[in-house]
Amino acid sequence: MSEPVKLIGSLGSPYVHRAEVALRLKGVPYQLILEDLDDKSELLFTHNPANEKVPVLLHGDRSAVCESLVIVEYVDETFDGPPLLPADSHGRAMARFWARFVDEKCSMSMWGALIWMIVGQTHSEPAETVKDNLTLQERQLPEGKRFFGGDTIGYLDIAVGGITLWLGVFEQVAGMPLLTEEKHYTADETVRRCLPERGHLVAALTVRKELYVGLAKPAVPHAQTS
Incomplete structure (x- = not known):
């Protein structure tokens, strides 16, 4: 058993x-x-x-x-099942590197970008950093493939997928575009079965919106109140 x-x-x-x-x-x-x-x-x-x-x-x-x-x-x-990391050592090293890149260069910048976006500063340094780093990371997608793992979802797709979902939520709460949301990942049935409900995420983030605005005002020049 x-x-x-x-x-x-x-x-x-x-x-x-x-x-x-x-x-x-x-x-x-x-x-x-x-x-x-x-x-x-x-x-x-x-x-x-x-x-x-x-x-x-x-x-x-x-x-x-x-x-x-x-x-x-x-x-x-x-566990048995389809492999998530590439079979070759170089492929595994690259997947691990870019997954760490997402966490170290993209994740933290997203929260800073959200705060600035909420007060109308769509071209803030954090937002531009997120765009630049995700664009750089997306260039690692193999030519002609839907996923970083090739024809099926792999380790790097998993690392990026949840972060991309949150970007779409940030855009909706702030009412400003940041980056086009990746569709291939969320089209997978296995992924969809454990995706958090989009409306729940938007509601949870909206509740904290005033808190984020309060945090941003001291740092944002000429921040406007509604």
Whole structure:
């Protein structure tokens, strides 16, 4: 009998989405344990004391596996199913490099871009940084292929996919375009089954909109109030 797999996560997280897609692509049954990040549980503190973040993967009685990209690699190496990382060492190195690029160069800039976009500064430095870095990353798509992994979704597609989804949400909340949303990734049935509901993400972000405006005003010259 296979050992149980549990995933500690939260609704709408692009990083939790990565772990869920990897598990589903591999055909691994799992239990999703939802975490309230405003009131973190003892379960999260126990299994990820290093940074108390989601996702966290629990597999049998092994030590917890933390960080979304680490979880994707663990799932790929541990369970049967279609490979997520390329078969050759160079391909794996490139996929890992560009996945880290997305997290280090794109993810953090997105939140800064959102704040500036909400107060009408669509051409802010964070927004331009996001555009430039995602454009650079998109050039890695193999010619004539739908996915970074070739004909099927792979490791780098998973790394990028959730972030791209959030970009579309940012655009809708701010009412300004930032970048064209990738359609191939979200057209996949396996991906769609664990995508957070778009309306839920928009509503959650809209609730915090005034908070973001308050944070932005001291930094944005001539910020206008409504």
